[in-house]
Amino acid sequence: MTTSELNRILLELYALEPELKNHETALKDLILKMSDLKPDTKFDPAFAARLKAEIEADQHQKKQIINFNFMNKKIYWATGSLAVTAVLIFVFTSLMSPGLIGPKYNWPSETISQLPAGAFGNLASLNNLSQEASGSTVAPMGLGGGGSEGAALATRSAGGDMAEQKMMIMPYNNYTYKYVGDDLELSESQGSVYRRIKGDGQSGRALANLIGGLNIAEVDLGTFSNLKATNLSLMEDKEMGLMVSLDFNEDNIFISENWERWQIAERNNCAGDQACWDRWRMKIEDVPADSSLISMANSFLSQHNVNLEHYGEPIVDNNWREMYIQATDKNNFYIPEYSTVIYPLLINDKPVRDQSGSYSGLRVTINLLRNAASGLSGLSPYRYESSSYQLETDAQKIIAVAEKGGWNRGWFGGSENVRTLSLGTPEKSLIHMWQYSNGKSSELMVPALIFPVLDQPNDGSYYGAKYITVPLAQEMLNDLNKDQQDLPIPVDGRGGDDKLIIMESADIETTDTELVPVENAPQLLIESR
Numbered sequence: 153m154t155t156s157e158l159n160r161i162l163l164e165l166y167a168l169e170p171e172l173k174n175h176e177t178a179l180k181d182l183i184l185k186m187s188d189l190k191p192d193t194k195f196d197p198a199f200a201a202r203l204k205a206e207i208e209a210d211q212h213q214k215k216q217i218i219n220f221n222f223m224n225k226k227i228y229w230a231t232g233s234l235a236v237t238a239v240l241i242f243v244f245t246s247l248m249s250p251g252l253i254g255p256k257y258n259w260p261s262e263t264i265s266q267l268p269a270g271a272f273g274n275l276a277s278l279n280n281l282s283q284e285a286s287g288s289t290v291a292p293m294g295l296g297g298g299g300s301e302g303a304a305l306a307t308r309s310a311g312g313d314m315a316e317q318k319m320m321i322m323p324y325n326n327y328t329y330k331y332v333g334d335d336l337e338l339s340e341s342q343g344s345v346y347r348r349i350k351g352d353g354q355s356g357r358a359l360a361n362l363i364g365g366l367n368i369a370e371v372d373l374g375t376f377s378n379l380k381a382t383n384l385s386l387m388e389d390k391e392m393g394l395m396v397s398l399d400f401n402e403d404n405i406f407i408s409e410n411w412e413r414w415q416i417a418e419r420n421n422c423a424g425d426q427a428c429w430d431r432w433r434m435k436i437e438d439v440p441a442d443s444s445l446i447s448m449a450n451s452f453l454s455q456h457n458v459n460l461e462h463y464g465e466p467i468v469d470n471n472w473r474e475m476y477i478q479a480t481d482k483n484n485f486y487i488p489e490y491s492t493v494i495y496p497l498l499i500n501d502k503p504v505r506d507q508s509g510s511y512s513g514l515r516v517t518i519n520l521l522r523n524a525a526s527g528l529s530g531l532s533p534y535r536y537e538s539s540s541y542q543l544e545t546d547a548q549k550i551i552a553v554a555e556k557g558g559w560n561r562g563w564f565g566g567s568e569n570v571r572t573l574s575l576g577t578p579e580k581s582l583i584h585m586w587q588y589s590n591g592k593s594s595e596l597m598v599p600a601l602i603f604p605v606l607d608q609p610n611d612g613s614y615y616g617a618k619y620i621t622v623p624l625a626q627e628m629l630n631d632l633n634k635d636q637q638d639l640p641i642p643v644d645g646r647g648g649d650d651k652l653i654i655m656e657s658a659d660i661e662t663t664d665t666e667l668v669p670v671e672n673a674p675q676l677l678i679e680s681r
Contacts, residue, residue: 158180158183158184161183162176162179162180162183164361165179262462262533262534262535263349263534263535263536264346264499264500264535264536264537264538265349265536265537265538266537266538266539267537267538267539268539269342269539269540269541270539270540270541271537271539272345272347272539272587272594272596273587273589274627275345275541275596275598275623275625275627275628276627276628276630276631277587278585278586278587278596278598278628279559279623279628279631279632326569326570326571327557327570327571327572327573327616328555328556328557328570328571328572328573329554329555329556329557329572329573329574329575329603329605329620330555330572330573330574330575331551331554331555331574331575331603332574332575332576332606333575333576333577333578333603334577335547336547336550336551336578336601338543338544338545338546338547338550338624339545340543340545341542341543341545342540342541342542342543343540343541343543343599343624343625344500344538344539344540344541344599345538345539345540345541345596345597345598345599345625346499346536346537346538346582346596346597347536347537347538347539347587347594347595347596347597348532348535348536348594348595348597349533349535349536349537350401350402350403351400351401351402351403351533355381355400356380356381356382356400356401357379357380357381359380359381359384359400360379360380360381361379363381380400381400382399382400382401383397383398383399383400383401384397384398384400385397385398386398387410388410388413389410389413390413391413392409392413392414392522392524392526393409393410393413394407394408394409394410394526394527395407395408395409395410402532403532403533403535404531404532405528405531405532406527406528406529406531407456407527407528407529407531408517408526408527409519409526409527414519414522414526416432416521418432419432419521432521433487434487434488434489434520434521435487436476436482436487438487438520439487439491439520440491440518440520440523442468442470445468445491445493445518446466446468446493448493448516448518448523448524448525449466449493449495449516449518449525450466451525452516452525452528453495453514453516453528456528458514458528458531460495460514461534462497462498462499462534463495463496463497463498463513463514464495464496464497464498464503464511464513465495465496466493466494466495466516467493467494467496467511468491468492468493468494469491469492469493469494472487472488477610478610478611488520489519489520489521490517490518490519490520490526491517491518491520492515492516492517492518493515493516493518494511494513494514494515494516495513495514495515495516496511496512496513497511497512497513497514497530499536499582499597502580502581502582503579503581503582504581504582504583504584504597505581505582505583505584505600505602505621506583506584507559507560507583507585507621508560508617508618508619508621509602509617509618509619509620509621512530512584513530514528514529514530514531515528515529515530516528517529536597541598541599541625541626541627542625542626542627543599543624543625543626544624544625544626544629549629549633550601550622550624550629552633553622553629553632553633554575554578554601554603554620554622555575557617557620558603558620558621558622558632559620559621559622559623559632560616560617560620560621571609573605573606573607573608573616574605574606574607575603575604575605575606575620576603576604576605576606577603578601578602578603578604578622579601579602580599580600580601580602580624581599581600581601581602582597582598582599582600583597583598583599583600583621583623584596584597585597585598598623598624598625598628599623599624599625600621600622600623600624601621601622601624602619602620602621603619603620603621603622604618604619605617605618605619605620
């Protein structure tokens with residue numbers, strides 16, 4: 153082996169684990185001995201035993217550089233490259249067994265680092281630019297929180313089977329709010345805003361170094377430079393198997409179903425047989441109790457060693473149940489086939505929510521047809537930067553903004569059908585927001601107050617917010633306060649229309665529907681399953 157070949161292998165190993173540079177002398181001896189052994193294209197038990205004996209003979213100060221117990225798993229590599237073989241040894245060793253080099257591809261250690269005050273710039277722009285990546289948005293002009301916290305869907309069928317699409321025109325009510333809670337305690341004039349620290353790409357580069365050495369006939373990956381992996385997907389090829397997706401740019405992990413292996417053949421063969429589909433349709437009595445759903449989620453996270461140290465007690469997303477209770481036609485109400493258990497993220501013991509007031513954090517998906525956990529989102533390293541910002545201490549100023557709807561401010565205009573709802577004592581929280589600058593996005597968590605709406609109508613007519621969220625950062629509150637005006641929404645580009653038509657996409661065609669007119673009221677046309 154030439155010196156240049158030896159140095160190239162060392163560079164590959166250092167890219168995978170920089171700490172190995174502290175053991176360069178031992179590594180050189182190890183690689184030269186591997187070269188003398190002349191391994192063939194796969195590790196057989198005999199070669200593993202010889203290699204293990206050579207390594208154990210060269211232990212330095214009784215510190216084992218690598219643990220080769222994983223060889224008992226009979227892992228084989230189809231490669232003729234000694235450099236790639238060496239890299240693979242260290243990668244798989246660090247992934248599968250403890251030793252001096254530790255586990256590989258671990259996220260960086262947990263941290264909250266302190267930056268100078270105002271380090272994230274002016275926060276006022278977040279009021280209009282931010283929205284949850286999951287799709288939960290700030291509802292415009294008083295419609296309330298998006299996602300699962302969105303409008304309650306009321307329908308009335310004019311006939312047809314239970315799978316039909318239904319549509320109706322509903323009156324639109326303007327909502328104002330009145331605070332009836334306790335006196336606000338706002339003694340803190342300074343508060344922390346947090347920004348999530350994303351990956352530096354080292355894991356992605358290490359993976360690219362590994363893959364770049366593979367001998368692929370169709371293309372020579374070695375001809376490319378400075379490669380890094382951005383995403384990696386792994387799939388369990390078994391019944392009810394899972395797919396694990398790693399995002400090295402954002403340092404996120406997602407788990408989902410290997411969709412083909414979760415299919416139910418009998419259900420898929422229903423074709424045009426409505427009675428067959430009805431047998432598989434979820435019924436209210438089929439949905440497990442919250443305690444059972446939480447137990448399934450806990451077992452799933454425990455099985456996959458997910459650390460829950462920085463998350464609060466789990467809660468079940470039951471927004472569909474609230475709509476079910478209000479529905480007049482429960483037989484035709486669509487009961488979802490999936491349920492979600494949420495573990496609220498805690499940063500310095502403060503819960504994190506989105507702008508609608510819904511909790512942010514780990515979300516475990518439960519497949520109700522299979523009665524098993526089948527997915528996970530929201531998993532990322534606990535790494536943040538913190539910067540101090542001026543907080544508002546004038547309680548009356550905050551209440552005034554809350555009574556106009558906070559981030560969910562405004563209405564469609566007009567003075568008809570105005571309803572006043574009560575706001576309870578708020579909870580201090582952090583709001584997960586997005587900041588866009590120079591083509592890049594950052595995740596910020598800003599201090600806020602979450603006001604619960606106490607007297608939401610329970611007759612199915614309410615499609616407003618469950619919570620009113622108000623920022624505590626002074627510059628954000630000032631921006632909201634000056635911009636809080638009652639502006640009409642131009643629906644068709646002309647303005648002045650007294651209807652807003654909202655259509656929701658569906659998998660099936662609309663059949664018979666009944667349009668229910670409401671006299672002398674702005675109207676909202678909602679289409680839903």
